[in-house]
Amino acid sequence: xxxxxxEVTVSxxxxxxxxxxxxxxxxxxxxxxxxGDGAGKTTLCRTIVGLESAEAGDVSRPARxxxxxETSGVWSDLTVEENLEFVAGGYHLDPAxxxxxxxxxxxxxNLGPARDRLGRQLSGGxxxxxxxxxxxxxxxxxxxxxxxxTGLDPIxxxxxxxxxxxxxREGRAILVSTSYIDEAQRxxxxxxxxxxxxxxxxxxxDVLASMPGRLFTSAGRxxxxxxxxxxxxxxxxxDGSPLAGATETTPDLADVVTVAALxxxxx
Amino acid sequence: xxAMILKEFRQVGRDRRTLAMLIVMPVVLLLVFGYAAxxxxxxxxxxxxxxxxxxxxxxxxDVFAVDSTDxxxxxxxxxxxxxxxxxxxxxxxxxxxxxxxxxxxELFMARTAVQVATAMKAQVPGLxxxxxxxxxxxxxxxxxxxxxxxxxxxxxTLVTSMSVVREREAGxxxxxxxxxxxxxxxxxxxxAPYFLIASLDIVLVLLIGTILFDVPFNxxxxxxxxxxxxxxxxxxxxxxxISSVSENQAQSIQLALMTVLPQIMLSGIIxxxxxxxxxxxxxxxxxxxxxxxLVAKGVMVRxxxxxxxxxxxxxxxxxxxxIFGLAMIRFARQLRPARARVMS
Numbered sequence: 001x002x003x004x005x006x007e008v009t010v011s012x013x014x015x016x017x018x019x020x021x022x023x024x025x026x027x028x029x030x031x032x033x034x035x036g037d038g039a040g041k042t043t044l045c046r047t048i049v050g051l052e053s054a055e056a057g058d059v060s061r062p063a064r065x066x067x068x069x070e071t072s073g074v075w076s077d078l079t080v081e082e083n084l085e086f087v088a089g090g091y092h093l094d095p096a097x098x099x100x101x102x103x104x105x106x107x108x109x110n111l112g113p114a115r116d117r118l119g120r121q122l123s124g125g126x127x128x129x130x131x132x133x134x135x136x137x138x139x140x141x142x143x144x145x146x147x148x149x150t151g152l153d154p155i156x157x158x159x160x161x162x163x164x165x166x167x168x169r170e171g172r173a174i175l176v177s178t179s180y181i182d183e184a185q186r187x188x189x190x191x192x193x194x195x196x197x198x199x200x201x202x203x204x205x206d207v208l209a210s211m212p213g214r215l216f217t218s219a220g221r222x223x224x225x226x227x228x229x230x231x232x233x234x235x236x237x238x239d240g241s242p243l244a245g246a247t248e249t250t251p252d253l254a255d256v257v258t259v260a261a262l263x264x265x266x267x
Numbered sequence: 268x269x270a271m272i273l274k275e276f277r278q279v280g281r282d283r284r285t286l287a288m289l290i291v292m293p294v295v296l297l298l299v300f301g302y303a304a305x306x307x308x309x310x311x312x313x314x315x316x317x318x319x320x321x322x323x324x325x326x327x328x329d330v331f332a333v334d335s336t337d338x339x340x341x342x343x344x345x346x347x348x349x350x351x352x353x354x355x356x357x358x359x360x361x362x363x364x365x366x367x368x369x370x371x372x373e374l375f376m377a378r379t380a381v382q383v384a385t386a387m388k389a390q391v392p393g394l395x396x397x398x399x400x401x402x403x404x405x406x407x408x409x410x411x412x413x414x415x416x417x418x419x420x421x422x423x424t425l426v427t428s429m430s431v432v433r434e435r436e437a438g439x440x441x442x443x444x445x446x447x448x449x450x451x452x453x454x455x456x457x458x459a460p461y462f463l464i465a466s467l468d469i470v471l472v473l474l475i476g477t478i479l480f481d482v483p484f485n486x487x488x489x490x491x492x493x494x495x496x497x498x499x500x501x502x503x504x505x506x507x508x509i510s511s512v513s514e515n516q517a518q519s520i521q522l523a524l525m526t527v528l529p530q531i532m533l534s535g536i537i538x539x540x541x542x543x544x545x546x547x548x549x550x551x552x553x554x555x556x557x558x559x560x561l562v563a564k565g566v567m568v569r570x571x572x573x574x575x576x577x578x579x580x581x582x583x584x585x586x587x588x589x590i591f592g593l594a595m596i597r598f599a600r601q602l603r604p605a606r607a608r609v610m611s
Contacts, residue, residue: 049445060608067445071438090446134442 002026003142003173008057010043010196017043019196020057024189025142025173030164032187033177034257039193041177042070045146048175062141062173070146072131076120080111080130083119084137091138098137105133109163125156132163142173149178161186181254192257199260204253211256212263213238216246227258236262288521299550300532305542308379312354312541316340319360326391330383331356342366349399351575352565356380364393371401372568374409375539400485400569408483411476412563413536415469416498416556420530422465423502424509425523427458431510431598432519443602450599458503465502469495473567485570490580493573494562497583501555504591511597530556555590558583 004025010018018040025031025048033041046052047059049067067073075083084105088098106112109129114122122130128148135143145164149157157180165186168174176187184190185204192199192207200207216222216235222243226235236259237243251259279286313331315324320336327333334354337344345357345368355370355377367384371377377398384396401408434440434457443453476482505526513519532538533547534556540548551557558579565571565579573580 046441051441051444058608063609065445067442069438069441073438073442075439076437087446090443090448092447 003060003062005044005048005054006058006060008047008054008059010040010047010052011055017196018047018054018193021191021193021196021198023175023191023201025061025175027141027173028168028171029188030168030174030176030186032184032190033175033193034179034181034184034190035177035193035199036179038195039179040196041179041193042146043196044193045144045175045177048142049144064138064140065142065144066135066138066140067144068128068131068135068146068148070150072127072148073134074119074122074127074130077118079116079118080106080122081115083130083134087134087137093138101137101139105137108166109133110159123156125152125160128152128156129160129163132160132167136167136172139170140172142175143167145174145176147177147179149180149183157183181257184253190253192260194261194264197264199257199264207253207256208251211251211259213259214240214242215249215251215255215259216243217249218243218246220245222246225262229255234258238263284518285521288525292525296528299529299547302547303533303538303543303551305538306375308376308539308542310541311356311376311380313356313358314340314345314348314354315358315360316342316345317358317360317365319362319365320358323358323360323365327358328383328387330379331358342368346399350565350569350571352561352569352571364395365391367394367396369396369398370569371398371404372409372564373539374401374404374406375542377401377404401483405481407476407480408568409564410536411472411480411482412567413534413556413560414476415472415495415563416534416559417527417531417536418468418472419465419495419499419502419559420527420556422461422468423499424506424526425520427461427503427506428509428513428519428523429516430461431457431507432513432516435510436515440602448602450602451595453602454507454595454598458507461503461506462499465499466495482567484567486566487572488566490571490573490576491563491566494559494566494576494580494583497580497587498555498559498562500587500591501583504587504594507594507598508590511594511601530554533557534560536560555583555586558586 002025005021005023007020007022008018009016009020021044023031033044035041043052047054048061049065078086081102084102088102106115111126111130114126119127132145132148135145149160152160164174164176189203190207191201200210214237216237217232218235219232221233222235222245226233234255235243235246309330310332311330313333315333315336317340318338320338324333324336342359345359348354348357349368349370355373357368359366369377369380381396381398388394398404477484509519509522513522529550533551534554535551540551543551561579562576565576
């Protein structure tokens with residue numbers, strides 16, 4: 001790996017928030033950290049950018065690392081353009097280059113018509129897009145985005161993801177945290193967290209292939225460990241033995257992460 | 268309705284700091300301000316000069332607390348003692364025609380001194396009294412310099428602390444922490460507007476005070492500007508320090524008020540420090556507004572110069588350096604990135 005975390009542990013008041021987490025970040029690749037509330041996603045992002053200290057392990061990042069916090073990081077009393085200009089000034093961009101870069105980003109994010117609107121007057125989706133644009137403005141080597149799509153409508157999520165993917169194509173390493181498991185499929189690699197533990201990690205294909213045992217689907221609940229998916233139930237058979245009244249199904253990422261959580265509970 | 272009341276009690280109970288403020292603060296404020304709120308003057312620092320200084324000083328009523336006598340002293344020495352704030356009454360013990368000079372910049376002391384001097388005239392033939400600096404004992408002349416200080420406290424401490432906390436609440440302080448700013452750049456950038464606004468406010472208050480309310484400006488601008496600058500550093504530093512221990516704007520307002528209220532009540536702007544019991548007045552001597560008030564009133568009303576105000580200016584500089592320095596250190600610590608291998 002080029003940058004990232006190696007066996008990193010972070011604690012708050014003696015309570016571990018990350019437990020021996022390893023995550024590689026490479027140029028041109030999107031890494032997704034997925035997990036529920038309190039899984040440690042934000043702590044991981046903040047540790048990478050240096051806002052939290054690792055109690056153990058190794059953290060490495062490029063000098064040019066930019067971060068979008070969960071709150072979008074937009075200054076509410078500045079206009080869209082002023083937010084971008086401030087960031088350009090903060091990174092000492094050449095004024096002419098900054099102007100053209102701001103123009104490009106306003107176009108890419110469709111924020112051009114809102115350029116004179118104050119941060120607090122933007123919709124959630126526009127604010128997050130502006131936050132990502134601000135983070136990417138200085139053309140960092142590593143871009144860390146903490147839950148940029150949380151609370152956004154499906155269209156805004158799509159637009160934002162298209163912008164993130166475009167930014168990765170420019171050759172930068174991108175780390176995105178999300179609580180939406182479907183978004184994990186958009187990354188080149190995924191790391192699933194639960195209470196600071198790594199449940200699964202690797203490429204999506206690797207993670208899918210890593211599931212031990214077999215997965216079954218049924219119309220009703222078969223065991224107390226069965227879980228609901230859509231209109232049916234899923235049941236994991238750790239040793240792969242068939243289950244009466246259920247048919248085998250191909251697991252998706254959500255299933256594999258659920259199985260990993262069940263396996264972790266069973267330990 | 269019961270559910271609503273229970274919910275509200277739970278929320279109030281969770282915010283321990285607010286709860287403490289609501290219960291403890293009224294008691295503390297009542298005790299402190301109850302003792303402090305006194306306009307009664309029992310002692311006025313007094314100097315006696317002139318050939319009969321020793322005799323006259325023994326004849327003066329107790330309220331004129333004689334700090335020094337100088338048989339060779341002249342009227343100029345007496346006036347200088349008042350200008351420097353070393354005494355608030357100076358008696359020139361000329362044989363047959365003693366003169367009581369009263370410092371009009373200390374309103375309540377001056378009023379008491381005028382009453383005492385008037386009573387003395389019946390017993391001491393030929394005694395005259397004279398109120399200097401503020402002959403009509405105008406209240407605004409005494410209050411406006413202190414008000415300028417209060418405005419510095421308000422803008423410097425309250426508004427600055429809220430602004431820094433707002434930045435933290437919005438998550439933008441973290442943005443600044445990961446941007447290539449040095450902590451001191453962020454610190455100075457953050458307080459610069461409030462520094463300028465507070466400076467402008469002082470100029471406006473003093474201009475309006477002198478033009479509209481005829482507040483005198485007898486001294487030089489230089490010592491006042493130095494005092495205001497140092498006091499501004501104290502106020503801004505306090506604002507940043509408060510923000511560094513506040514989780515939200517409500518907490519920062521509470522803490523800022525806890526520093527602002529004692530400064531209003533115990534700095535000598537309203538109630539004379541000398542009228543407070545020693546158990547309370549020592550708090551006043553720890554407060555920066557006390558010294559700014561001494562400087563502002565000294566310069567504007569008494570025409571005091573740099574040399575007369577070395578002690579309050581020195582103390583303001585000390586407080587400014589310590590508080591502003593601490594604020595910078597704490598702020599920098601909060602913005603400093605954690606250790607990591609940073610690769611170019």
